[in-house]
Amino acid sequence: KCMSASTINLAVIPGDGIGPEVIAEALKVLEKAVAAEGVGLEQTHYKLGAEHWLATGETLPDEVLADLRTRDAILFGAVGAAPGDTRIPSGIIEREMLLKLRFSLDHYVNLRPSRLFGTVGSPLANPGTIDFIVVREGTEGPYVGNGGTLRAGTPHEVATEVSLNTAHGVERVVRDAFRRASARERKHVTLVHKHNVLVFAGHLWKRTVDAVAQEFPEVTHDYLHVDAATIFMVTDPSRFDVIVTDNLFGDILTDLAAAVTGGIGLAASGNINMDRTAPSMFEPVHGSAPDIAGQQKADPTAAILSAALLLDHLGYAGAARKIEAAVIADVENRDGGARTTSAVGDAIAAAL
Amino acid sequence: KCMSASTINLAVIPGDGIGPEVIAEALKVLEKAVAAEGVGLEQTHYKLGAEHWLATGETLPDEVLADLRTRDAILFGAVGAAPGDTRIPSGIIEREMLLKLRFSLDHYVNLRPSRLFGTVGSPLANPGTIDFIVVREGTEGPYVGNGGTLRAGTPHEVATEVSLNTAHGVERVVRDAFRRASARERKHVTLVHKHNVLVFAGHLWKRTVDAVAQEFPEVTHDYLHVDAATIFMVTDPSRFDVIVTDNLFGDILTDLAAAVTGGIGLAASGNINMDRTAPSMFEPVHGSAPDIAGQQKADPTAAILSAALLLDHLGYAGAARKIEAAVIADVENRDGGARTTSAVGDAIAAAL
Ligand SMILES: CC(C)[C@H](C(=O)O)[C@@H](O)C(=O)O
Ligand SMILES: CC(C)[C@H](C(=O)O)[C@@H](O)C(=O)O
Numbered sequence A, B: 001k002c003m004s005a006s007t008i009n010l011a012v013i014p015g016d017g018i019g020p021e022v023i024a025e026a027l028k029v030l031e032k033a034v035a036a037e038g039v040g041l042e043q044t045h046y047k048l049g050a051e052h053w054l055a056t057g058e059t060l061p062d063e064v065l066a067d068l069r070t071r072d073a074i075l076f077g078a079v080g081a082a083p084g085d086t087r088i089p090s091g092i093i094e095r096e097m098l099l100k101l102r103f104s105l106d107h108y109v110n111l112r113p114s115r116l117f118g119t120v121g122s123p124l125a126n127p128g129t130i131d132f133i134v135v136r137e138g139t140e141g142p143y144v145g146n147g148g149t150l151r152a153g154t155p156h157e158v159a160t161e162v163s164l165n166t167a168h169g170v171e172r173v174v175r176d177a178f179r180r181a182s183a184r185e186r187k188h189v190t191l192v193h194k195h196n197v198l199v200f201a202g203h204l205w206k207r208t209v210d211a212v213a214q215e216f217p218e219v220t221h222d223y224l225h226v227d228a229a230t231i232f233m234v235t236d237p238s239r240f241d242v243i244v245t246d247n248l249f250g251d252i253l254t255d256l257a258a259a260v261t262g263g264i265g266l267a268a269s270g271n272i273n274m275d276r277t278a279p280s281m282f283e284p285v286h287g288s289a290p291d292i293a294g295q296q297k298a299d300p301t302a303a304i305l306s307a308a309l310l311l312d313h314l315g316y317a318g319a320a321r322k323i324e325a326a327v328i329a330d331v332e333n334r335d336g337g338a339r340t341t342s343a344v345g346d347a348i349a350a351a352l
Helices: A019-036 A050-056 A062-069 A092-104 A167-182 A199-213 A226-235 A247-260 A301-314 A317-332 A341-351 B019-036 B050-056 B062-069 B092-104 B167-182 B199-213 B226-235 B247-260 B301-314 B317-332 B341-351
Strands: A007-015 A040-045 A073-078 A109-115 A131-137 A141-150 A158-166 A188-193 A220-225 A242-245 A268-272 A280-284 B007-015 B040-045 B073-078 B109-115 B131-137 B141-150 B158-166 B188-193 B220-225 B242-245 B268-272 B280-284
Touching (some): A019 A040, A019 A073, A019 A317, A073 A301, A092 A141, A109 A301, A131 A167, A131 A247, A141 A247, A141 B158, A141 B199, A158 A199, A158 B199, A167 A188, A167 A242, A188 A199, A188 A226, A188 A247, A268 A301, A280 A301, A301 A317, A301 A341, A317 A341, B007 B019, B019 B073, B019 B301, B019 B317, B019 B341, B050 B092, B062 B092, B073 B301, B092 B141, B109 B247, B109 B301, B158 B199, B167 B188, B167 B199, B167 B242, B188 B199, B188 B247, B199 B220, B220 B226, B226 B247, B268 B301, B280 B301, B301 B317, B301 B341
Parallel strands (some): A007 A040, A073 A280, B007 B073, B073 B280, B131 B242, B188 B242
Antiparallel strands (some): A109 A131, A141 A158, A268 A280, B109 B131, B109 B268, B141 B158
């Protein structure tokens, strides 16, 4: 590939639970796909996550973060302890590792495509054709960790959470959404927010969409309150083409979208720094699912599709399309019979 | 009824769009239901909403609020201008009237039952039995209007939204949820939040649930992140019995729940002050739907079920059950044919 490096310098963070199992399959497919393009794949594996924290007390040391910065991209499995595991302070791995990566590496485009392959697995009676992407803001909003507690544990406790939104942060992700819409067939952007209640943040988002829309006369756009958006997600998901929304609404909508399009086992995501000032990170939307870990029960499809998004980002669109085609063929032929995690990976790799 | 006044002193706020049409049917049913109990119904109608604002510039004057306080309960239709109406500043009616009522009258329990009557209208292929209630906090969280904008309209704009949560506010609504669960068959409470990210508010909610649960040994409880809760809402809604959650998550989840149980046309709600220091307010979850207003196309069922919640709150459980039974019989026999708003009201009133 003339436009890309001939070797991909890849960071791999398998993580906890089913993370290592699904990442093994994603690598199996990725290796075969890049080899077919004559591209090398150099892998550096990082031990991070709940297990690693239990063993070492480390979440994401500065040296590791610095080392990750030297890679072309990061393939990420899943992190998080079992819900009942009281040895690990709740949420610490998510915040001090996963969110720290997104924030430190400025992953402002949290890209989550939702596509229904056939009608496989949708809980909807009449899902119709579903093919949209959610461009979720990834570096601000209610995720900034800005808040506090006063008089904790007393009857007078007050707890706050502050959502921070900046013109800089909103504008770049909105422009990215319009750019992606412009390259799609329907060329339509839907802003999802709750500006009738969250006036300050909501109006910043709305004004920004109206302004950026001027740059893209070929793209139409509309607005939905987040509550109404969840209704359309189950009654008329075909209406969506590109959704742009804030960090928290995007978190909620993309899990719902994943469910509607056949389940979290198929939902891929990219945490993308479009300015390429740091490596982007690709991960399945699902979590570490400790209850089925190590049993070869997890569906590696979301991880494999995340590898395709990774290739897309690095400029190997042809290889990405081949992986997607192999996944679609595999998913559309599923008969509900149980296959092991590696059997699914083998089948998709074979179909490449 | 020995426990209740023999005349209900009712405030009626029909509002905008389809509000007046659906409220007319709710009153038709309510009047018949209370008459059968030998109870009087004294009505005071209030002109409030977007139309009223356009005519007078008033949202909710202090005198009107004071007058409303003298009533036993409020039956509310819907408010809000047409989305394209630029004469009305966006969200002003919602905030300065609807939310002002909820906050001023301390409606801390925003009660939203979700029940699937037959399988009528659910977009899910296999909805199963759905019968849960959402106890949404109604007086704090991200709805407090606490935030601001710095350098508006410049590339350096910063907009904040502050979610305020107090031990007082969280504890009383959590206790209400456990109390309601204790009176139900399955006796199960699910707290929905996002405590792995919204640490401060999330932990206040979680600690409060754990503490209040001690008072209700007969009630079981679990926890779901809001994103996961939306997945279960479409893959396994039967798992829910009583959901307790914050103002914004409750807003999102109840619209989704309404969609899953046959649509927003059936979803009732109560804005309840359990301490009875001010009148409670009952309203359909749907909005003013200006696009179909005045055409007798709106489904009055949600408004009628809201009147049943009103009777429940005032101590007329028998009359409330009769309305519910009449609604269920009507909904289960719907064949998809179009009926006018008043035909639906007539049918339900006749079935009482
Ligand atoms: C694990 C959690 C912090 C994360 C999020 O809320 O962003 C997850 O739900 C996701 O969507 O990637
Ligand atoms: C109109 C709006 C302010 C309101 C809310 O967000 O609470 C509505 O969506 C609701 O759920 O009653």
